Amino acid sequence: MRAFKRWLDRSLTAQAVLICLLGTGITALFRRNEHPVVWVIQGVLYAAIAIAFVAVQRRKAGRAAGTDARGVAELNRKIRHREVPKDPDERASMRRLVTAHLGQMERGRRLLPFWLGAMGLVAAGMLVLGAATGSLIFPLVFGGGLIAFCCWALWMRRRSLDRCRYMRASLQS
Incomplete structure (x- = not known):
């Protein structure tokens, strides 16, 4: 696997x-x-x-x-496993990648409440449409799936931030 x-x-x-x-x-x-x-x-x-x-x-x-796609995939794997590279060039590449990831997540933080609000509006709209048509099973399943997806996305974002912050601290020392 x-x-x-x-x-x-x-x-x-x-x-x-x-x-x-x-x-x-x-x-x-x-x-x-x-x-x-x-x-x-x-x-x-x-x-x-x-x-x-x-x-x-x-x-x-x-x-x-400053690397190719395979290098980025390998660096991302090392970030996920919290492996700090020994090679100075690889450390510099990882430092730049971690900085880019953190910058991207910080920029996305501003839009996060709007995305979550839009997801909530979609779920509420599905429930209203379901109530209007008399069929609540699909809207309830869809709403539950949407809530589970939002919780998963927030959890994964927090894990990614923790990993990137750990790698940034490890690479600076």
């Missing part, structure tokens, strides 16, 4: 295939009456959009750290 996770972390092609398969499957679940070719086309479209965003983000992180 660890090798599979590392392969997914490093390979854009593997990520594209996984996103395409998941997008096709989810589209098939929600649009059963359409032709299967439409499912595949939509899955490929979802994968292309997602991979474009990931590629731009990787390129941006690579420029910030």
Whole structure:
């Protein structure tokens, strides 16, 4: 499993295939009456959009750290495992990457209440629509899933901030 996770972390092609398969499957679940070719086309479209965003983000992180995409993936793995590198060049790259991550999270902190409020409005709107149509099961499940997603996102943000702050302190000493 660890090798599979590392392969997914490093390979854009593997990520594209996984996103395409998941997008096709989810589209098939929600649009059963359409032709299967439409499912595949939509899955490929979802994968292309997602991979474009990931590629731009990787390129941006690579420029910030002064390394290539594989180097960024390895540095991110070391940040997750709290491994401080011994090599001075790698330490400098990691220091730049950690600074970029912290800056990005601090900029995102200003928009976080607005995103959470928008998610709350979507959940409340789904509940109102469900009450108006008489079907509350889907809106309740959707609202619960949205709340769980928001809690997970906040928890992951806090963990990432803790890891980056730990690495910044470790790299400065």
